[in-house]
Amino acid sequence: MDKATQEMKKVAEKKGITTIWERLQLQSPHCKFGISGLCCKNCNYGPCRIITKGGQKVIGVCGADEDVISARNLVRHIAAGSACHSDHGREIAKTLLLTGQGKAQGYRIKDEYKLKKLAEEYKIKTDNKSIEKIAVELAEKILSEYGQQEGELTLIQRAPEKQKKTWRENSLMPRGIDREVVEAMSRTHMGVDNDYKNLIMHGMRCALSDGWGGSMVATELTDVLFRSPKPVRAKVNLGVLKKNSVNIIIHGHVPLLSDMVAEASGDLSLQQLAKEKGAEGINLAGICCTANEILMRRGISVVGSVLQQELAIATGAVDLMLVDLQCILPSLPELTKCFHTKIVCSSPKARFPGMEYVEFREEEGLSIAKEIIKMAIENFPNRKEELINIPQETMDMVAGFSTENIFEILGGKYRGTYRPLNDGIISGRIRGVAGLVGCSNPKLLSGDTHIIMAKELIKHDVLIVETGCAALDCAREGLLTPEAAKKYAGKGLQEICEAVGIPPVLHLGSCVDNSRILTACCEMVKEGGIGNSLDELPVAGAAMEWYSEKAIAIGWYFVASGAPVIFGMPYHTVGSKNVMEFSTEGVEKITGGKWAFEPDPIKAAHLIIEYMNKKREALKLKPMMYE
Ligand code: SF4
Ligand code: MSK
Numbered sequence: 001m002d003k004a005t006q007e008m009k010k011v012a013e014k015k016g017i018t019t020i021w022e023r024l025q026l027q028s029p030h031c032k033f034g035i036s037g038l039c040c041k042n043c044n045y046g047p048c049r050i051i052t053k054g055g056q057k058v059i060g061v062c063g064a065d066e067d068v069i070s071a072r073n074l075v076r077h078i079a080a081g082s083a084c085h086s087d088h089g090r091e092i093a094k095t096l097l098l099t100g101q102g103k104a105q106g107y108r109i110k111d112e113y114k115l116k117k118l119a120e121e122y123k124i125k126t127d128n129k130s131i132e133k134i135a136v137e138l139a140e141k142i143l144s145e146y147g148q149q150e151g152e153l154t155l156i157q158r159a160p161e162k163q164k165k166t167w168r169e170n171s172l173m174p175r176g177i178d179r180e181v182v183e184a185m186s187r188t189h190m191g192v193d194n195d196y197k198n199l200i201m202h203g204m205r206c207a208l209s210d211g212w213g214g215s216m217v218a219t220e221l222t223d224v225l226f227r228s229p230k231p232v233r234a235k236v237n238l239g240v241l242k243k244n245s246v247n248i249i250i251h252g253h254v255p256l257l258s259d260m261v262a263e264a265s266g267d268l269s270l271q272q273l274a275k276e277k278g279a280e281g282i283n284l285a286g287i288c289c290t291a292n293e294i295l296m297r298r299g300i301s302v303v304g305s306v307l308q309q310e311l312a313i314a315t316g317a318v319d320l321m322l323v324d325l326q327c328i329l330p331s332l333p334e335l336t337k338c339f340h341t342k343i344v345c346s347s348p349k350a351r352f353p354g355m356e357y358v359e360f361r362e363e364e365g366l367s368i369a370k371e372i373i374k375m376a377i378e379n380f381p382n383r384k385e386e387l388i389n390i391p392q393e394t395m396d397m398v399a400g401f402s403t404e405n406i407f408e409i410l411g412g413k414y415r416g417t418y419r420p421l422n423d424g425i426i427s428g429r430i431r432g433v434a435g436l437v438g439c440s441n442p443k444l445l446s447g448d449t450h451i452i453m454a455k456e457l458i459k460h461d462v463l464i465v466e467t468g469c470a471a472l473d474c475a476r477e478g479l480l481t482p483e484a485a486k487k488y489a490g491k492g493l494q495e496i497c498e499a500v501g502i503p504p505v506l507h508l509g510s511c512v513d514n515s516r517i518l519t520a521c522c523e524m525v526k527e528g529g530i531g532n533s534l535d536e537l538p539v540a541g542a543a544m545e546w547y548s549e550k551a552i553a554i555g556w557y558f559v560a561s562g563a564p565v566i567f568g569m570p571y572h573t574v575g576s577k578n579v580m581e582f583s584t585e586g587v588e589k590i591t592g593g594k595w596a597f598e599p600d601p602i603k604a605a606h607l608i609i610e611y612m613n614k615k616r617e618a619l620k621l622k623p624m625m626y627e
Contacts, residue, residue: 001448002476004238004391005304008311011389017338019310020329024442036575037070043190050575062190070573071196072188074552075203077571079184081553082206084326085512086146086177086214087349088254092221093142095256098362099225100135106260106366109135110227118220122154135224142217148176155220156212159518160525162533163562167208170590172201172560174209177217181206196579197586204560204591211557216515222293226259229296229400229509231409231502236475238308239394240301241317245283246274248376249303249312252324253510255293257346257360258286260369261322262298270373277380282373287312288327289468289510296400296509304476305440305447305469306547313341316387320376324360325350327439327548340382342375397475398482399507401465403519409500418527420500421463425530425538428625429492431461432612433524435517435558436505438543438551440469444568447473449544449601454479456605458504461490461624462612465520468511470543479505491626514554517541518561531619535562535592538615540608544568544601559593564611566604570597 012019033039033049041047045061050069052058059065064072098104109115109131116126119134122141126134145153152173156164167173174180184206187193193202223229241247248265250258264270265282274282285301286294287309294300303312306327312318313335320342321332328345333354336343345352346360346368356375360368401409407416424430434457440447450470457464458479466474478484485497489504497504508516521534531537541558543551546567555565573579588594598604 001451002237002393004393005308005311005446007391008238008314008389012311012314015314015338017314017335020307020331021442021446023331035572037073037572038066038575040064040069040072042072042188045190064194066576067196067578068194070576070579071199074571074573074579075184075188075199075206077549077552078203078207078556079181081549081551082210082214083181084550085210085218085553086181088326088512089214089217089221090143090146091254091256092218092225093139095362096135096221096225097139097143100132100139102132104362105364106263106369107225107362109224111224114220114228115224118224142221145213146177147179149179150175153177153209153213155216156208158522159212159561160522160533166591170201172205172208172591174205174213177209177213180209196576197582200579200582204556207553207556208560210553211515211518211561215512216518218512219509219515222255223402226255226293226297228404229402230405231398232296232299232400233396233398234295234299234301235394236302236304236397236472237393237395238303238311238315238391240285240303241312241315241390242280242283243317243388243390244280246277246279246281246319246377246380247283247285247317248373249285249287249318249321250290250294251287251309251321252328253289253326254324254347255290256362257324257365257369258290258294258322259297260365261372262294262300264366264369264373267370267373270370270377273374274377274380277377279377279380282377289512290324292399292468292471292510292513296507302472302475305472307440307442307446310335313339315390316340316384317390319379319383320344320372322346322372323350323352323355326550328352339387340379340384342379344372344375395476395478397480397507398503399475399480401506401508403516403523406520407523409502418523420496422524422527422529424492424496426621428622429461429496430463431609431624432538432540432615433463433465434539434608435465435467435514435541436470436474436544437467437511437514437541437554438470439545439547440473441545441547444545444599447476447545449568450474451477451479453542453544453601453605454505455488456602457608458489458493460605460609461493462608463493463496464505465508465517466505467508467513467517470545471507474505475507479503480507492624511550511554530621531615533562533592536615536619538612538619540564540566540611542566542604542608544604555595559587559595560591562592564594564596566596566598566607568597568599568601568604
């Protein structure tokens, strides 16, 4: 639906540039063994596929059948996704440690209140201690939970008692963050765990170590270092690039260097240098989750989602793209050869041949950020006028909601409370809360699936919280503005949004910030009246256009926490009837959560609506006010 995307796709086509959409076509149809999860290359007796020969089912050389092979593949996806998020959390914890030790240049603790609150949760005494000392002790304690062998994670204690009991009784309680990932890899080696249910049960424990562990650590400590988000207005879409300014795009997930770039972009000497090179100023914009992080704390503009990264370069107006890690297409360096764009990678963990490498070190964070901005400015005069095509489209958005500030927004600064939200649900103005999260994927509608589904849900009085690319796609359509309530929401939701002045679709941040959805659900339970545990709440999640292993981990930690989750496309286990049945039915008896797979966004929205209606009935809540 997005005009700017269509326009830039045409520009790219005309220039003979191949983008993700053409490569998808060239790869189609995809390998049916891969899609069904019936291919295994875990050892050198194979690689094996489950096939039929002469009317007989042929299993793996070792004897593994379709259940084992697909469950092992699934658990390895969960492990990779959890590892990615948790490693992100580790990076932030490391920077907090260096900041406390006075070794991280340019960094400081911006949310002291949150730091102290977290320290108390981790049972660190804060009396008569300097902020720096508390930061060091907290970072050390958190880092030690990565390698913890036994016991329970600290932040998972935030969950309602019923969930914790379920996890303890079913050996689902994560013991350490790294430990669960390692065990997932070990169990999926040939000849270790050969029971598909047992494998998936551990997959859930691993996913929980991400949601209530690594991801939650990333969210909390990013707030501590870069300040907790507050609602902020910003602009989104390819039109945020400026013809006469030095355009710098930050892209990836871990915002440590990007935040420094944002800080340094206000430096007067750099602004002056930009003017000397003929530019009006420095324009910083973002892509993907790094964009979400800087957006919600500094209100920077956003170019778009994972699918707009190639198109941004094709505008010919990007002077420098800085990438950190995750969701960065390896196609980018080749693409930049057609333009003047400088592309810089910065993490020793994420090198890209063809990109310039400027290694990020916290010890010189601010200096490195300035060096990168300088590189962009120096590159500005190399632009080729004839290659510049910046679409006009931009849209306003409000970003930066969090578990904590929803309290204040709903209940007032001096008596922060979730009461109005719970009352809205109890009275039948709000049906429930849906989390629409995750990536954008050309296999479905390249982001439009989120938009169609969000409109259908808010029309039926479902309040939406969003993270990741789903949030950015809906923002492009104007759904993240308070005005969207009047235009699209049902009467009950409209009344609440107008009374409080919030959009019907709330931006909660990046993918690690899905942990904010978990903590917001805990607050709803604590407030009372809509269930005593997460699986009793009228809440649901969807990552319709998922592509990433991180999305599989996220989905599983929500299912393990008691929520239903819908993917637009099934993960790759459809070749095993048993694994599919366990995912969509069996697991519900254990955790209260379950999976559904539905590509049609309207049908998916109605699956959520029906689910919420059932939960409302079970809670004996009033009928919806305007139905
Ligand atoms: Fe084949 Fe078994 Fe080896 Fe997998 S683990 S490649 S199914 S022999
Ligand atoms: S994971 S939501 S593609 S950024 Fe954050 Fe990447 Fe977007 Fe998925």
